[in-house]
Amino acid sequence: MRPNPLKKAVDWFAPAADKSEDGRDVWGSRASFILASLGGAVGLGNLLRFPSIAFNNHGLQFFIPYLISLFFLAIPILMLEIALGQAFRGGCVLAWHTAHHRAKGVGFSVVYTGFAVVIYYVPLIAWIMTFFRYSFHNPLPWADSNVADFFHESILQEVPSVPGRLSHDLSTIELWKTYPGMDMVPETVGWCAFTWFVVWLCMFKGVGLTGRVVYFTMGLPLVFIIVLLGRGLSLPNAADGVRLYFAQWHGEKLAGGQIWQEACGQIFFSTGIGMGYYTSFASYNAKFSNAVQDSLIIVFSNSLIEVIAGFAVFAIVGYLGIQPDEHSLNTFVVGFYTYPEAIARMPAPQFWGILFFATLFILGLSSSFALLEAIVTMVIDTDWGKKYSRPIVSTAIVLVSFLISLVYCTEFGYECLDAADTFISYLALFWVVWCEAMCATTLYRFRDVIDQVGVVAFSLNTFGYIAGTVVGLVVAHAVSPEAGAGVGFGLFVAGIVAGVLAGKTPTAATPGVFGRNDMLARFWWLTFYSGNQLRRDLNATIAVSGTKNWKIPSYWAPVLKYISAPIVAIIMSFAYPSFYASREDPLRIASFAFMNIVLVASLLGLFAPRWFNVLVPATKVQEGKYPIVPGVVLSRANVEGHLEAVDAEQPALSETIEGESSSQEKVKDGPIARTE
Numbered sequence: 001m002r003p004n005p006l007k008k009a010v011d012w013f014a015p016a017a018d019k020s021e022d023g024r025d026v027w028g029s030r031a032s033f034i035l036a037s038l039g040g041a042v043g044l045g046n047l048l049r050f051p052s053i054a055f056n057n058h059g060l061q062f063f064i065p066y067l068i069s070l071f072f073l074a075i076p077i078l079m080l081e082i083a084l085g086q087a088f089r090g091g092c093v094l095a096w097h098t099a100h101h102r103a104k105g106v107g108f109s110v111v112y113t114g115f116a117v118v119i120y121y122v123p124l125i126a127w128i129m130t131f132f133r134y135s136f137h138n139p140l141p142w143a144d145s146n147v148a149d150f151f152h153e154s155i156l157q158e159v160p161s162v163p164g165r166l167s168h169d170l171s172t173i174e175l176w177k178t179y180p181g182m183d184m185v186p187e188t189v190g191w192c193a194f195t196w197f198v199v200w201l202c203m204f205k206g207v208g209l210t211g212r213v214v215y216f217t218m219g220l221p222l223v224f225i226i227v228l229l230g231r232g233l234s235l236p237n238a239a240d241g242v243r244l245y246f247a248q249w250h251g252e253k254l255a256g257g258q259i260w261q262e263a264c265g266q267i268f269f270s271t272g273i274g275m276g277y278y279t280s281f282a283s284y285n286a287k288f289s290n291a292v293q294d295s296l297i298i299v300f301s302n303s304l305i306e307v308i309a310g311f312a313v314f315a316i317v318g319y320l321g322i323q324p325d326e327h328s329l330n331t332f333v334v335g336f337y338t339y340p341e342a343i344a345r346m347p348a349p350q351f352w353g354i355l356f357f358a359t360l361f362i363l364g365l366s367s368s369f370a371l372l373e374a375i376v377t378m379v380i381d382t383d384w385g386k387k388y389s390r391p392i393v394s395t396a397i398v399l400v401s402f403l404i405s406l407v408y409c410t411e412f413g414y415e416c417l418d419a420a421d422t423f424i425s426y427l428a429l430f431w432v433v434w435c436e437a438m439c440a441t442t443l444y445r446f447r448d449v450i451d452q453v454g455v456v457a458f459s460l461n462t463f464g465y466i467a468g469t470v471v472g473l474v475v476a477h478a479v480s481p482e483a484g485a486g487v488g489f490g491l492f493v494a495g496i497v498a499g500v501l502a503g504k505t506p507t508a509a510t511p512g513v514f515g516r517n518d519m520l521a522r523f524w525w526l527t528f529y530s531g532n533q534l535r536r537d538l539n540a541t542i543a544v545s546g547t548k549n550w551k552i553p554s555y556w557a558p559v560l561k562y563i564s565a566p567i568v569a570i571i572m573s574f575a576y577p578s579f580y581a582s583r584e585d586p587l588r589i590a591s592f593a594f595m596n597i598v599l600v601a602s603l604l605g606l607f608a609p610r611w612f613n614v615l616v617p618a619t620k621v622q623e624g625k626y627p628i629v630p631g632v633v634l635s636r637a638n639v640e641g642h643l644e645a646v647d648a649e650q651p652a653l654s655e656t657i658e659g660e661s662s663s664q665e666k667v668k669d670g671p672i673a674r675t676e
Contacts, residue, residue, distance in 0.1 A: 017208035017284070024089055025207050025284050030294070032211030033285055035218045037082075037298045040277045040370025042218070043363050044124070044331060045269045046306035047225065051313035052329035053266050055322075057259045058250040059314075065254070065263035070303060073264060073567060076560045077273045077433055079295045079552055080440055085282030086291045087541040087636055091377035092276045093615045095283065096439065099534070101624030103439040104612035105605015106432065109598035111374045113428045114275035116594070118371035119401060120417045122199065123408035125364040126191035128357050130155045131340065133187075135353030143344040151336045152414070157185045159411040164584030177585040181411030188409040195365070196402045203369040203376070204394040207284045210369065217366035224359035225309050231352065232315030235342075241318025245310060264571050269425065271302055272367075274433040276374030283377065291542040292550035316342045335360065372397065383617050412587070419587040423575060423595040430572035434565055435602050441531035441561035448508075448533070448630040452525045457503030461526040464495010469566060473573040499526045508630035531557025533631075540635035 017025035027033045054062045085091070088098040096107030134141050134154075142150035152158045159181020165174045202213045232238055253259050268274065282291065313334060319342055322329075329338065343352045379385040379393050408417050442462060450458050472488015503522040509515065514524035535552045543549040579592045605612050613621055626634070626643075634643045 015205075015208045015212070017206045017211075020286060022089060022287075026286050027207050027284055028211045030286075030289060032207070032214060033281060033289070034294055034297055034301075035214040036207075036210055036281055036370065037278060037294075038301055039214050039218050039366030040275075040281075041270065041272045041298060041302040041367075042221070042305050043272075043367035044335065044360060045266070046302070047309045047313070047360065047363060048331045048335045050266055050270060050306040051310040052331060052334045053262045054245065054310055055314070055317060055324055055329050057253055057262065058248065058324050059245045060247070060249055061251055061253050062259060062263065065260045066266065069264045069267040069567075070299065072559060072563045074267045074271045074273060074299050075295065076556055076564050077436065078271060078278060078299055079292060079556060080436060080560065081273060081278040082282040082295050083291045083538045083542055083552065085279035086285045086287070086289055087538050088283075089287075089636070090283050090620075091280045091381050092374055093378050093612065094381045094617075094620065095279050096436075097612075097616050097624045098620070099624065100439060100443045100445075100626075101621075102606050102609045103443060103624070104609055104616065105602045106435040106439055108378075108605065108612060108615065109428075109432045109435065109601045110274060110276045110279070111378050112598055112601065113424065113432050114277060114371045114374045115401075116420065116424050116428065117275060118368050119405050120408050120420050121364060121368055121371065122195050122401075123188065123192050123405050123413060124417065125195045125361060125368065126188045126409065127155050127336070128360045128364065129191040129195065130187055131336070132354065132357035132361065135350055135357055138350060140340075140344050140349050140353060142340055143349070147337050147341045147344070151340075155336070156188075156414050157411060158414055161412065161415060166581075166584050170581060173584045175584065177587075179412040179415070179587075183411050184406065184409055185411060185413070188413070189406065192405060192409050193402060195361075195368070196398050196405070198365060199369045199372060200394060200398045202365065203373060204391045204398075206390050207281075210373075213369075214366065217362055221359050221362045221366075222305070224355055224362075225305070225312065228352075228356060228359065229308065229312040229315070231346070232312045232319070235315060235319040235346075237318045237321065238315035239318060240321075241314035241316065242311060244317065244324070245314040261571060261574070264567060265425065268429055268433070270306060271299055272370070274429045274436070275371055277370040280374045280377040281370070287541070288544065288547050288549065289542070290547075290549040292552055313339070319345075372401065378615060381617065382615055384614075386617075416587050419585065419591040420594075422578065422588070423591045426578065427572060427575035427592070428595040428598045430568045430575075431598050431602070434568045434572065437560050437565040437568070440534050441557055441565075444530045444534045445626050446530055447626065447628050449525050449529050451628045452506040452508055452529075452630050453499070453503035453522050457499040457522065457526060460502055461495050461499030464491050464493075464498065468492035468495065469569050473569060477573065477577060496523070496527065506630075528558065531561055533633075536633045537635065540633045544635065 018028060020026045027036075084095040084099060088095040090098060091107075092110045093104055093107035096103040096110075141154065159179070162178045162180065163175075164177030166172070167174055202217070203210050233242070272278070282289075285291070316339060320338065322338070339356060340353070343349050343356060346352050376390070376394055376397055379397070380390060385393060407413070408420075410416070442465070446458065468488040468491035471491060472484045474484070475487045476484020500519055500522045503526065505518045506521045506525055510521040510524050514520045532554070535554070535557050539551045543551040579588065582588050629645070632645050634645060636643065
C-alpha cells in the first residue's frame with residue numbers, strides 16, 4: 001500500500017515523541033526541555049516589563065532587590081516545580097497529588113492561574129500583530145500623530161468607559177463604572193484566531209513537536225534582540241540611557257517599599273513560577289535528568305537575557321531623552337508608545353518596526369504554548385483524557401480558549417485585560433506559590449511529625465506560623481507595618497515555643513546538633529522535618545546514586561518556608577486593599593472573583609480531596625497517602641514509579657513492616673506495602 005503523502009508530511013513536521021521506560025513521552029534531548037522552559041520564561045516581560053521597572057527605579061540600585069528576589073524566590077520555587085514534575089512523572093495536579101493527596105487543589109490552582117494568563121496573553125499578541133501590519137505602511141501611520149492616541153484609537157479601537165465613583169471615605173459606591181463600547185474589534189479577533197492557530201501548531205502533537213519548535217521560537221528572538229540592541233546603541237544620546245541603566249546610583253530608592261515589591265513581582269512574572277508549565281514540561285524529562293542544574297541554567301539564562309534586553313530599551317530612553325522623574329514606563333508604554341515612537345524617527349522605520357513587532361510576536365508565542373501546556377498535560381494525565389489522542393485534546397482546549405479570549409477582543413478589551421492582569425499578578429499567582437511552599441514544607445509527610453511529637457504540638461506550631469502570617473498582615477495594613485511585623489513574629493515564635501513545650505519526646509533519630517536534647521529534637525521535627533524530608537526523597541529520585549546529578553541543597557527547604565513564603569504572602573496582601581479602592585468597576589469585581597477561585601480550589605482540595613480525584617488516574621489515587629516511617633527516604637527511581645525505601649541507615653523495608661513499634665506498624669497501610 002502506497003504511504004499517504006499528507007501523513008508523511010505531518011509526521012515529518014510533528015514527529016511522535018520518544019517514550020520512557022514507564023511509557024510516558026520524553027523530550028528528544030535535554031536542550032529541548034531547557035529551551036522550551038526558557039521559551040515560557042522569556043517573553044514580553046523580558047523585553048518590555050523588566051526595563052520599564054528598572055527605569056522607574058532609576059536603574060542600577062534596582063539590581064539589589066532583583067538579585068535578592070532571584071536567589072530567595074525564583075531559584076527555590078523553580079527547583080521545587082521542576083523536581084516535582086520529574087520525580088513524580090505528572091503534570092501539576094498529578095505531581096502535587098503524589099506529594100500529598102490533599103494538595104491536588106493546589107495543583108489545580110496552578111493550572112488555573114497559567115490558563116488565566118494565556119487567555120489574555122494571546123489577545124495582547126493580537127494587538128502586536130496589528131502594529132506589525134501597520135509597520136508595512138509608508139510612512140508609518142503613527143509617525144505624524146501621538147502614538148498613544150494611535151494605539152487606543154486605531155489598534156484597540158477603544159470606546160472610553162464612563163468612570164464610576166466611590167464616596168469620599170470609600171465606604172459606599174455612588175456611581176458604577178460603565179462601558180458603552182461592547183462590540184468586537186474585527187482585526188483583533190482575526191489576529192487572535194491566527195495566534196491561537198499557531199499556538200496549536202506548536203504543541204498539538206506533544207513534546208516531539210514542541211522540542212523542534214523551540215529551537216526556532218527561542219533562537220530567532222535572541223538574534224532579533226541582538227540586532228535591536230546594536231541599532232539602539234548606535235542612536236544619538238544612547239549612552240545617556242546606558243548611564244542611567246548601569247552608571248548612576250540612587251541609594252535612597254532602596255529605603256522605599258516600592259522598589260522591593262516591584263523586584264519581587266518582576267521575578268515572578270519573568271521566570272514564570274506558579275504558572276504550571278515547568279512542572280508539566282519536567283514530567284516529560286528522562287528520569288535521571290539533572291533537575292537542579294537545569295533549574296539554575298533556566299533561571300540565570302532568563303535573567304541574563306532580560307538584562308541584555310534592558311540595554312536595548314535604555315538606549316531608546318537615552319535617544320528620546322526620557323527621565324524617570326518626568327515619565328513612568330510600563331509594559332504597554334514601552335511596547336506600544338516608547339519603542340514605536342523611536343522607530344518612527346529612525347531611518348528605514350518600516351524595517352525596524354517589522355523586526356521589533358516580529359520579535360514580540362515570537363516571544364509571546366513561545367510563552368503562550370508553554371502556558372497552555374499545563375492544562376493539556378493535566379487532561380492527558382487523567383483516565384478520561386487518555387481516551388482521546390493528544391491532537392484531539394489540544395484542539396478542543398485551543399478552541400475553548402479562543403472563545404473565552406474573545407472578551408479581550410472587544411472595545412473594552414484593554415480595560416478588561418488590565419483588570420485581569422492586576423488580580424492574576426498580585427493575587428492568584430502569589431497565592432498558589434505560597435500554597436506550593438506550604439505544602440512542600442508543612443503538609444508533606446506531616447504524619448511523621450505527628451507520630452514523633454504529637455498532634456497538639458504540630459497543630460500549635462502550624463497555627464502559629466499561619467496565624468502569624470495572616471494576622472500580622474492584617475495588622476500591618478490596619479495599623480502600621482511595624483505593628484504588623486511585631487504581632488506576626490510574636491505569634492510565629494509563640495507557636496514554636498508552645499509546640500516544643502507541648503510535644504512528646506521523638507523516638508526516631510534527629511540529625512546533628514538537634515539530637516542533643518529533647519527540646520532541640522522537638523524543635524527540629526516541628527520546624528524543619530517536612531521540607532527536609534521532601535528534599536531527601538526528591539534527591540533519592542532525581543539525583544539517584546550512580547549519577548552525577550546535582551542535589552537539592554540542605555538550605556533549600558528552610559529558605560522556602562521561612563523566606564520565600566513570607567515574602568510572597570506580604571506581596572499578595574496588597575491585592576485586597578487595591579480591590580477595595582476600585583470596587584465600583586464591574587470588570588475588577590469579576591476579575592477579583594475569578595481569581596479568588598484559586599483560594600477556594602486550594603482549600604477544597606485540602607478538606608475534600610476526593611472532589612479532585614477525577615483529575616487523577618485510578619491507579620494512582622493512593623499514591624499521595626504516605627506510610628508513617630519517620631526519617632526513611634522514599635524513592636521513585638525505579639521504572640514503575642512505586643515507592644521504595646533507599647536509606648541505608650534505616651532497616652530494610654521488610655524489617656520495617658515486621659517491626660513492633662506503633663509508628664512502624666502503620667507502614668502496612670501505606671503504598672510501600674503494595675509494592676511488596
